Amino acid sequence: MNAPVCPLPAAAEGVIERGHGGGGALTGRLIAGLFRPCFGAPPDEPLHDGATLAVDGSRLAFTTDCFVVTPLEFPGGDIGALAVIGTVNDLAMCGAKPLSLSAGFILEEGLDIARLRRIATSMGQVAAAAGVRVVTGDTKVVERGKGDGIYITTAGVGLIPPGVTIGPQCVRPGDAVLLSGDVGRHGIAIMAAREGLGFETEIVSDLASLVPAVAGLIAAGVTLHCLRDLTRGGLATALVEIATGAGVELRLDPAAVPVGEAVRGACEILGLDPWYVANEGRLVAFVPEPEAARALAILRSHPGGAEAAVIGRVAATSGRGRVLAETIGGVRVLELLSGEQLPRIC
C-alpha cells in the first residue's frame, strides 16, 4: 500500500490581513486571484460597483456590501445609515433607480436593544429618503466577544433606465472628471471617534445618499460615461481603478480637489493623504467635456454639493491606464495603496 498522499497540497498563500479589506491592491488581488476564478467569472467582465442583469427586456442593477464599523455611531451617521446609503449609492453608480433592499444582521450577544432600535430607525429613515424600503432580511446572534456589536450586510436591486450604460468601458478621451464635494471627511471622522483624537473642530462624516444627484443628472439628459462613489481607498483609489479599467490616462489638477481645512489639518498631523481617505457621500463622474458645466451645476445644486468641481480630464487614449497629478516640480503618478494607510511615526 502506498503512503498516504495529499492530492492538493495547500499553496503557501499566507493569511488574511487587515489590508485585504482595505480596498487597495491587496483587496484587488483577492478578488482577481481568488473570488473571480472560484466563482467562475469571465476574466474580461468589467469590475463595477454592481452587476447588471438583463431580465425580460429590462436591466436590473444588483449589488451587495458589508459593514463593520467601529464605533457603531459616529459624527454624521451610524452603521445602519451607512449600510443603506452604501448600497443605494452603489446602485446609483450603475445609473439605477433603487427598488428594494435586503439587510442581514449579525448581532453580538449583550447588544443593547435600544441601540439596535436607534440604528434600525435610522436605516428606515435614509431608505425612505432614497425612495426604497428594506423588504427582506435575516438575523443571527453570535456569542459575546465574537463580534463588534453589529455587523450588517445589505443587498439591493435597482432598475436601469433605457439607454443608460455606465462603466469604465464607456470612458472616452477628453472626458471631464467631476467630483461632487470635498474629500476625506468620513475616514477622518471615524478615526477621530474610534481613537479619541480630539480635534478643535469636530469632523463630521460626509455620509449621504447620492441617489438624488444621479437622478438629477439622468433627468437632465447628461451623458454619464462613468460614475463611482468614493468609499474606502478614497478618491485616488477610485480614479486609479477607473483609469486602469478603461485603459486611459487621467490628468488631475490637484488644486481643484476640495479638501476641508479640518481634514487637511488632521491628515497633516497623522501623515495621511486625504486623497486616499474614505468617503461615504461623494462621487466622481466622467462626462463629455461639452456637458461638464451643466453637470457641475446640477451636482452643486444638491445638498453637500456646493464644492463640486471639475478636477481633471481624460487625456488621449494611451492604452496604459494611469492617473497623473501635477506637482510643483513635475508630475506624480497615483498608485493603489498596498494595504491600509497607517499613521506615521513622526
Next chain:
Amino acid sequence: MKYVDEYRDPAAARRLAGAIRALVTRPWTIMEICGGQTHSLLRHGIDQMLPEGVTLLHGPGCPVCVTAAEVIDQAIALAATPGVILCSFGDMLRVPGETGSLLAAKARGADVRMVYSPLDAVALARAQPEREVVFLAVGFETTAPASAMAVLAAAEAGLQNFSLLVAHVLVPPAIAALLAAPDNRVQGFLAAGHVCTVMGYNEYGPIARRYGVPIVVTGFEPVDLLQGILSCLRQLEAGRAEVENAYGRSVRAGGNAPAQAALRQVFAVVPRIWRGMGEIPASGLDLAPAYARFDARARFRSAVGTPASAGPCISGEILRGRSRPTACPAFGTGCTPEHPLGATMVSSEGACAAYYRYRRAAA
C-alpha cells in the same frame, strides 16, 4: 491652511529653484537626513526642479528603516508571548524582520495594537492590570521624549505591567559615521527640522567643522526644502562649512529644554546597531539604570531570542547614500510594498517606498 499653504506656494518654489539654477557652477552632492523630507521631495517633484549637477542622496533618517531586524523579531516574539499586548506606531507594523512583520503576527493571533502616543500604551496598562503591555519604542530624538514621558508616567502611577522595547536612535552620530566612511560622497547635509526642534542644532557645529561640510537645518514643505538646498549650495559655492538654520519658525539653537531633560532623566546613550549600517558608537538610547525595571528585554529574557542574520536587500547601501532605490535589481519586481525585502520599501518614509509610489510608472 496657515503655515502649510505658504510653504507649498508654486510661485515661491519656482523663484527659489531659479535662484539655485543661477547660483550653481559645478556638481554638488547633498544628503537630506530625514525620510519625511525624502518623501516630500519626491511627492512635490522638487528633485526635478534642480539643475543637472545637483544630486540629492537620501539619508538614514527614517526611523522604521533603520530599526534593526533583530528588534522587529524581538517585538514579534514578545507579541506572541501569552499575556503580552505589544503596542507600536502604525507604520512600524508592516516592516519585516527575519520572522515576518507585526501585522502578519497579528493576523496569526498575536495581540498587537497600534497607538498614536506612548501614553496610550500607559493608559492600556493601567486599564488592563492583568496583562503585560510592551511599547516598541523606536524613532529619533523626535519620538524619544514621548517614550521618556511614558516611562515617567508609568513610574509615577507605580505600574508593574508596563515596559519598553527600546530601539531609539540619535541623528548626529549617524551623520558623523557617514562622513567618516572612506567612500563618503556627501558634501553637504540638510538636517532634519523636527529632530532639531527637540534637540536644537548646537551639536552639529563640531561635525561641520571637523568634516568641512555645511549642515542646514531644513523643514519639510517644498519651499522649506528649496530654501535649505539653496542655503547649503550657497555655502558650498562659497567654500563655507557652517551650521545654518533655514527652519527658524520651528527650530531654536537650544531646542526644547524640558524634552531634553526628560531624555536625560530616563535614557542613557548606548551603542546601537542600525539596519543596513551596522553598529554606530553612542548612537542609541536605552533605559538608564534608574528605570531599568521598565526594560522589556530584561523582563522577557526568554522570549527575545538570538540575533538573526542580514537579508539580501541593498537598503544598507541606500541608507548610506551609496546607491539609489532604482539601482536595486529587485526594485519594483522582487521587492514591492506588498512584498518588501527591506524596510526602505515598507515604511511611509522609506526611500524605496517613495520612489515606488511617486516615480515607478512616471518613466
